[in-house]
Amino acid sequence: MITEDWALRMVTPKKGDYTRVPMTPAARQIADAWDSAKDDAAGGLPGRLRISWADDQTLKMELEAGDQTRTFHFNATTAAEPSWQGASRAEWQYTVNPPRSGELKVVTNRLRPGYLRKNGVPYSANTSMIEYYHRITAPNGDVWLTVVAEIVDPENLREPFVQSTRFKRLAPNATFKPEACEAR
Numbered sequence: 702m703i704t705e706d707w708a709l710r711m712v713t714p715k716k717g718d719y720t721r722v723p724m725t726p727a728a729r730q731i732a733d734a735w736d737s738a739k740d741d742a743a744g745g746l747p748g749r750l751r752i753s754w755a756d757d758q759t760l761k762m763e764l765e766a767g768d769q770t771r772t773f774h775f776n777a778t779t780a781a782e783p784s785w786q787g788a789s790r791a792e793w794q795y796t797v798n799p800p801r802s803g804e805l806k807v808v809t810n811r812l813r814p815g816y817l818r819k820n821g822v823p824y825s826a827n828t829s830m831i832e833y834y835h836r837i838t839a840p841n842g843d844v845w846l847t848v849v850a851e852i853v854d855p856e857n858l859r860e861p862f863v864q865s866t867r868f869k870r871l872a873p874n875a876t877f878k879p880e881a882c883e884a885r
Contacts, residue, residue: 715820719822734821792806847865
């Protein structure tokens, strides 16, 4: 569900539009040199996601956009090489019910350099991201997942960049159709 920053999420910001991104001068130079022709076919809206347990210590989050899968490890793990998904360590923030309840905190690092936005705003290999997953049941029974991400990149951001995304739970019989990224 796109409920905030609609213009930035539904329409690719124009080159040079770095609204609310606390970029360093070096990051601005990289973004100003960005070539949109290389990225126009990539897509990449948040789309839908599916979360399930891969095993007792690993949550799996599959995203339709780009046919991506992230894994959140509750035990110590490190990625040998940086990847688009990075290495993610998860922990429950507090539990008032049996295990696997409460808010989830995920710390991700070991990311390959890429874009924070589809208009060339960069992030570096030194980026770390802390995400907080909040599950909320509305009075009408709808289940919502809000993900608040704090992105720290000492090379490209003057301060942490924070954004949130909301997802509404679909019916169990809803279709889930991952779409692969197009080759460049």
